[in-house]
Amino acid sequence: MIVGGIDVGGKNVHVVIMKDGEMLAKGDSPTGIQKAEAAERLYDEVLEQASLKRADVERVVATGSASKRAAFAQGMIPDAAADARGVIRLISSARTIIDVGAEEGRAIKASPEGKVLDFAINEKCAAGTGTFVEAMARALEISVEDMARISLESTRSIPMNAQCAVFGESEVVSLIHAKTEKRDIARAVHDAIAGRIASVARIVGLEKDVVVIGGMARNVGFVESLRKEIGMDVVVPDDPDFVGALGAAAAATAGVLEEEVEAKVVEKEKYEEGKA
Amino acid sequence: MKAFFGFKDGSGDWFVIIDTDRCSGCGKCAEACPSNVLQVGEDEYDPFNEEPVASVREEERKKIRYSCAPCQPGYGETPTPCITACEPGAISHSEGWKLMYGRQ
Amino acid sequence: MAEEAKKEEYWRWPEGGWVNPDGDWKKGKTITAGVDVGSVSSQAVVAVDGELYAFSNTRTGSDSPDSAWKCMNMALEGSDLTVDNIDYCIGTGYGRVNVPMAQRTITEIACHARGANFMYGPEVRTVMDMGGQDCKAINCDDRGKVLNFMMNDKCAAGTGRGMEVFADLIRVPVWEIGPRSFQIEAEPEMISSTCVVFAKTEVVGLLEEGVLENDIMAAYCAAMAHRIMELLNRLGVQEKFVITGGIAKNEGVVKRLEEELGIKTAERVWYKPEYRSYPFDTQIAGGLGAALFAEAMLSRGKVKSVRKA
Structure with a gap:
């Protein structure tokens, strides 16, 4: 059976095509403004890579903050559900999943079967x-990759005062003016974000194994800061940003076209109502 | 005076609210707080008030969302330690934590 | 071009000082001062027996003590009064701990309430100060005493900085945004993201979709007004309602806020009839409040004069 999983995120789209549990092809591209078009285009590209046509695919399940834009998908599952399914496929010992993307960070407590217990x-x-880190890298005038790398060379821990990305940029600029080493600033940025993510993770409880996924999992500086912050080892799977799409494909394989993530999803809607 | 310490951002309202008219300045909240968020001292917002009052430490105000989260303000099975410790009932939390993390 | 426009914005309000032409400090008993060192602007206010004598408004430099001196000197320019003649000086604002001529500090929340009470009159109940890097909402009583307050300096949304980031992005000078936000056919849907960084992405999307610039400005002003309203509602807003700080000058935000709240902001005129010919600068509320506190503390014997000459 050939299935597809597509994760339409705030910044990037990820697609995986699987056949009987094996990965056939995968691809990613920026979401851009025209999210629906970006999703369609990437899906077709990945299919072409695998020499397949749309008709060859039995089911496609979408996830991600803009999953509704993938009109060709037959089903949609929440990000947290996709994360849990995807991670458990790769690392069956995972119990706490930390997913940090461009526009959201989340922590999930998963069952050994890949169910979301809490998030x-x-x-x-x-x-x-991740947007925070990107903004700080821009202020430092280096790439996110370089910022990640040099932060590992830092020997000095300095606090970052600003929480807001807008104020954070000014703080980074003043640190540069004060002749602070770039590597120390880089570490301060990663420590700051790791602290925030860890607090969110502590709400669901940190239990071994802790797996980090999402675009930020590729950032070695952040992962190191997170490791120090929580005092536990963290596991980063290969292609950590494809895990959501992989989870969606896993759901497609299992025939799950809709999934409820209890508790918090309900609360989130209520939260929206409360705000309105 | 109701002093709102904290912030509102895109994700919600994150405030520790201290009613200084009720606060006795006893300092039990500060002792009870596991995150060392609270302090007791001079009333910074009323220069003519001679009595000490509780407030949120300055460096905590911008990160109160994270500092207070472990105690599950407004949605935990028991009230937070600061609220339990405060006899006059001067402390409360805004709804951010409950709406974002609470269960029914 | 956008860079220049942005820099120019900082200088939109004139730096300068004013000395009361009818005032004679030598006849006064107590001379007090308040120095408000904010993140963007600094003000010094001098009061003689609790009446306005001189003030200045300047841009804050990178060094707080220098900024405090700069605005104090500017306030005293055109008067033979010197710092040595001042009985008591109070520092306030973001840089209050670095005001060299001050004997003590008081938070800007308390000072803003006190100053607004003096400027707009005892009917003032809600003061909203929208600073460059923070916003404050204050409820106060008829004596200018703080009843409730909230201060938000964590998030750039709803601050002057949030508007600057937007102005920079769409390459329109800040002062054009208010008027242009009304040159629209119909009120558009407001920008949905609160976070300034995410709002930027949303605005880029609208620009790429070909939405008219003026409509985008309207959408952004509406979002900012809505955000301020949410903050105010948290605390409760009552008339007389006063809005101070940089955003107060952006009618695109203020008019939409008034509409959402169903409450008008108070007219910017001195409460005291004999003050009506004096310049009215909303930014001096904090410094004025500090100078008035200094006077009150001296007269109550709470502090002692440090006057040298």
Whole structure:
């Protein structure tokens, strides 16, 4: 059986095509403004890579903050459900999943079967997301990759005062003016975000194994800061940013076209109502 | 005076609210707080008040969301240690934690 | 171009001082001062027996003590009064601990309430100060005593900085945003993201979709007004309602806020009839409040004069 999983995130789209539990092809591209078009285009590209046509695919399940834009998908599952399914496929010992993307950070407590037992999110504020790190890298005038690398060379821990990404940029600029080493600033940025993510993770409880996924899992500086912050080892799977799409494909394989993540999803809707 | 310490951002309202008219300045909240968020001292917002009052330490105000989260304000099975410790009932939390992390 | 426009914005309000032409400090008993060192602007206010004598408004430099001296000197320019003649000086604002000529500090929350009470009159119940890097909402009584307050300096949304980031992004000078936000056919849907960083992404999307610039400005002003309203509602807003700080000058935000709240902001005129010819600068509320506190503390014997000459 050939299935597809697509994760339409705030910043990037990820697609995986699987056949009988084996990965056939995968690809990613920026989401951009025209999210629906980006999703369609990438899906077709990945299919072409695998020399397949849309008709060859039995089921496609979408996930991600803009999953509704993948009109060709037959089903949609919440991000947390996709994360749990995807991670458990790769690392069956995972119990706590930390997913930090461009626009959201979340922590999930997963059952050995890949069910979401509990989850907490950090959203609608860039302070606890990959966007924060990108903004700070821009202020440092280096790439996110370089910032990650040099932060590992830092020998000095300095606090970052600003929580907001906008104020954080000014703080980074003043640190540069004060002749602070770039590597120490880089570490301060990663420590700050790791602290916020760890607080969110503590809400669901930190239990071994802790697995980090999402775009930020590729950031070695952040992962190291997180490791120090929680005082536990963390596991980063290969292609950590494809885990959501992989989980969606796993759901497609299992015939799950809809999944409820109890407790917090309900609360999130209530939260929206409460705000309105 | 109701002093709102904390912030509101895209994700919600994150405030520790201290009613200084009720606060006796006893300091039990500060002792009870596991995150060392609270302090007792001079009333910074009323220079003519001679009595000490509780407040949130300055460096905690921008990260109160994270500092207070372990105690599950507004949604935990038991009230937070600061609220339990405060006899006059001067401390409360805004709904951010409950709405974001609470269960029914 | 956008860079220049942004820099120019900082200088939109004129730096300068004012000395009361009818005042004679030598006849006064107590001379007090308040120095408010904010993140963007600094003000010094001098009061003689609790009446306004001189003030200045300047841009804050990178060094707080220098900024305090700069604004104090500017306030005293055109008067033969010197710092040595001042009985008591109080520092306030973000940089209050670094005001060299001050004997003590008081938070800007307390000072803003006190100052607004003096400027707009005892009917003032809610003061909203929208600073460059924070916003404060204060409820106060008829004596200018703080009843409730909230201060938010964690998040850039709803601050002057949030508007600057937006102005920079769409390459329109800040002062054009208010007027242009009304040159629209119909009120658009507001920007949905509260977070300034995410709002930027949303705005880029709208620009790429070809939405008219003026509509985007309206959408952003509406979002900011809505955000301020949410903050105010948390605390409760009552008339007389006063809005101070940089955003107060952006009618695109203020008018939309008034509409959402169903409450008008108070007219910017001195409460005391004999003050009506004096310049009215909303930014001096904090410094004025500090100078008035200094006077009250001296007269109550709570502090002693440090006057040298």
